[in-house]
Amino acid sequence: MLDFNEMIGNFLRQELRPKEIGRYYPSEAGSCMRKSWYSYKSPKEVDKELIKVFEAGNMIHDFVVDVIKSERNAEVELLGAEVPFRFTEGEITISGRIDDIILVKIAGKQYIVEVKSTSALKYTKEPSEGHVMQLQIYMRQMGVHNGIILYVEKNTLQSKWFEIEYDAQKAEHALSRFRDLHSHLAENRLPGAEAKLVGAMAWQCKSCQYAGECAAAGLEEAQ
Numbered sequence: 001m002l003d004f005n006e007m008i009g010n011f012l013r014q015e016l017r018p019k020e021i022g023r024y025y026p027s028e029a030g031s032c033m034r035k036s037w038y039s040y041k042s043p044k045e046v047d048k049e050l051i052k053v054f055e056a057g058n059m060i061h062d063f064v065v066d067v068i069k070s071e072r073n074a075e076v077e078l079l080g081a082e083v084p085f086r087f088t089e090g091e092i093t094i095s096g097r098i099d100d101i102i103l104v105k106i107a108g109k110q111y112i113v114e115v116k117s118t119s120a121l122k123y124t125k126e127p128s129e130g131h132v133m134q135l136q137i138y139m140r141q142m143g144v145h146n147g148i149i150l151y152v153e154k155n156t157l158q159s160k161w162f163e164i165e166y167d168a169q170k171a172e173h174a175l176s177r178f179r180d181l182h183s184h185l186a187e188n189r190l191p192g193a194e195a196k197l198v199g200a201m202a203w204q205c206k207s208c209q210y211a212g213e214c215a216a217a218g219l220e221e222a223q
């Protein structure tokens with residue numbers, strides 16, 4: 001008998017690709033720094049159920065591009081849906097997945113739209129800090145200082161969106177987190193258990209693949 005769950009899993013299966021120290025991803029700007037550190041030092045395969053969730057997010061992204069492109073929505077012009085993003089500053093390179101962002105023009109003004117899928121829109125009262133940091137990095141580097149974070153609920157296609165103004169300090173703060181992560185990696189120093197120490201990040205511990213290693217290491221940064 002066919003097992004479609006297994007077939008989808010087979011289709012989406014990914015090879016384990018270790019991350020390169022020095023290369024960082026805007027989508028991880030708000031991740032617990034210790035978790036990010038482990039993902040470079042002790043890479044693990046992404047859980048196959050989580051890969052399915054990511055794929056559903058990609059489908060939502062493509063759907064939003066189709067909505068914007070449609071002649072029925074002439075008030076929004078699609079300028080780019082696969083915008084390359086990569087820059088180097090000192091020892092670090094920041095590169096984004098090209099399908100993370102959509103560039104549009106609304107009433108003569110350019111906007112970067114960051115699309116995020118969610119399972120329950122009712123809990124989305126404000127944009128997540130990590131998503132804002134990600135967008136600030138894009139706005140800084142692309143010189144487009146108007147942004148929108150668009151949340152789309154996967155099972156209803158209802159949406160909620162937030163306009164975000166460029167804030168040079170927030171963009172610098174987001175980049176400084178990558179510099180900090182880089183120095184911890186280069187010096188082989190484990191960062192503190194950030195998500196356990198910062199209340200607003202605590203949710204990240206629930207699905208953390210490194211919970212065991214983290215608990216064994218204690219809360220504090222390795223000296």
Ligand code: SF4
Pocket residue numbers: 032033034035193194195196197204205206208209210211214215
């Ligand atoms: S368990 Fe929590 S604090 Fe520890 S690495 Fe994972 S997300 Fe970070």
